[in-house]
Amino acid sequence: MTSFSTLSTALSALTTQRAALDVAGQNVANVNTVGYTRQRAETTSVSAIASASRFSSGLPVGQGVTVTGVSRLGDIFADARVRSSTSLASDLLSRADSLTRLESTITEPSDKGVGAQLAQFWASWQDLSNNPGEAAPAQVVLESATMLSDAIRAGYQAVDTQWTEMRTQVSALVTEVNTTANGIAELNGSIRSVTVSGGNANELMDKRDMLILRMSELTGATARPMEDGTVTVSIGGNPVVSGDRAYGLHLEGATKMTGAASDVPLLAWDRTSAGPVSLDGGTLAGMIAALAPANATGTGGMLAEAARAYDSLATSLTTKVNAIHSTGVTTTGAPGGDFYTLGSDPAVPPSLALTLASTDYRNIAAATPGNGAFDGSVADRIAQIGTAVDSPDRDWQRFVVDLGVNTQSAVRSATVAESARSTAEQIQLAQTSVDIDEETINMLAFQRAYQGAARVMTTVDEMLDTLINRTGVVGR
């Protein structure tokens, strides 16, 4: 134990407190940085030097303090909880969003929707039945029939557009997934080399956590930390990032809604051996589900089901009106053929193919054969289609109400999942976010410790001064 060793003890304290203050400064600087995890300088006391020999004199005292590292005060369990709740919340949110958008295109209940057009169409047949043989009511029938088929076509096209846009969006998001995976892989590599060389990779880890969270939000990916500091990210059990390698995925399947039934859109791994991607959650899961084709039980993709509702409305309207219309005769006694036609091309969906068989009002058959030319009984029977139990009106109402129920429940479960996500995030933030008060107190403590160490230096300095300059001057 030499006189100067105390100086070096004080010096170690000065360096250590300044390093701790640096870390506090970094924390305060990043108080509002999203994704930043607070850090702490870990210090440890330095033990006394072992005695050189049995007869060494002096009291063995510790050699000061040193910084052993800067630890990152994260919680991997809180992180995992945030990831899983985010993947569920974003899955449900994307479903609720698609349904809400679909719902906004049907404009019901209103005076303009398909329901109102149907009622108007039936009423126009009543007017024709009152005045058969007159041009005006017959023209009104043709007009309202055209408006109805236009409304059905517009509804179908809105669904079709939404499908196409959603597919484009999915392929953009798939690109983002691949970019994110590459980013994570790159960070894994950097973090590994920094950690191996004993450096501080805390900020890189923050960045990587942000990317993994985005990955979970998109695909429901899960992450597993490895011993070398890297993180393995998996989607549906298959790794998308492992070490510094990323595995890409891509979107397959039809690019048009009409082709989706035979060529279902799905995500697949670039490496062919892994087959299709099974998504556990995330935005993409909700979107891929919405792109799915309709099925027999009516639980297929929401867009295809909506398109099918429009198609079956068009078909049922055509079948029912034509069945009665073809039994009638026109004012000139000619037999009434079809009123609506669905065209001859089976590839065109009925909603788009629905047109008037003849645009000449004189071809409307309102009369029962055998009655007078001004008979309107067939027109009256057509008008009564709307009141039947299996009328197109009822089918439409059922579709609208089903959509409303689905939307309402989707929005509700999205809200619940969002609040679960928010709670998980609060728990994570409680662990990781910077508290200014805490940092202020830490800074005070470091400052005091620094002052104390400086005082030790002064004291030793004064002692040495006494020893060097004041001794041996007795009687001078």
Next chain:
Amino acid sequence: MITRITHQMTQRTSLENIQTNLRAMSKLQGQASSLRRIEKPSDDPAGTAQALRLRSESRALSQYDRNASDGAAWLNTVDTALTTASTQLTRARTLAIQGANSGTMNAQSREAIAQEIEAARDALLGQANTTYLGRAVFAGTSDAGAAFDRDAVTGTYTYNGSAGTVERRIAEDVTVRVDGNGGAVFGTGATSVFATLDRLAADLRAGADVSGYIDEIDAHHDAILQETATIGARTNQIDAQLQANASKKLAVKADISAVEDVDLAETLVNLQAQEVAYKAALGATSRVLQPTLLDFIR
């Protein structure tokens, strides 16, 4: 249990609360300004089902109203025609009685009566060919311009009416016949009231006894009166249905409004309450975000 609270957490919580309050307020404001409770089906799926059904019912009811009004106009036309026809036939009967007093009349006065009877016949024919909006009301569903034609050469009468009847749907499953049964009222061909009057005029001119025609005219008159009664009954039916429809329409309107529209008082009270909540959230945020330890140490 969250034991560590940081400023970032309070910031986020405050922001979330403000957002929640503002969203609720914006929804209420939307409802208060549009006065509609159901803007889209998911606002209330059950209510939407009701609203859609009620809307189509309301549209159907107004159509039944239109049909009934049109039917009433037809029946009025038929009724007026029948009343006038009845007057003309009464006149013809009076003339026939006059003509039957054959002993007191010379050829000139018989000719005068015959001419007057022919005038009555023409008037009757005119009534039988009454039209409403271009349609002969006694010709059924036929597209002929007139219900009865008189052949200028042979003087025979043809009835142009067809098999079908003119019906108006005045309620979902109620139809009413609104045309006059021309064949039954005026008779067809040689047994028609016109042919009877022609023969009467001819017999008068020939100086024959015409007293037998009075019973024949009475039979025709009975047919007209019978039809008048039927038409009256149908008119009553339509009137009653119109009234029923009117009250039903009011009820449906009230139902639609109850399902779709907001309760204004309730919405405004809720809006007021939500505004208070929003202000409270803003106030709390301003107090929560201000202080840190830095405000208290130097």
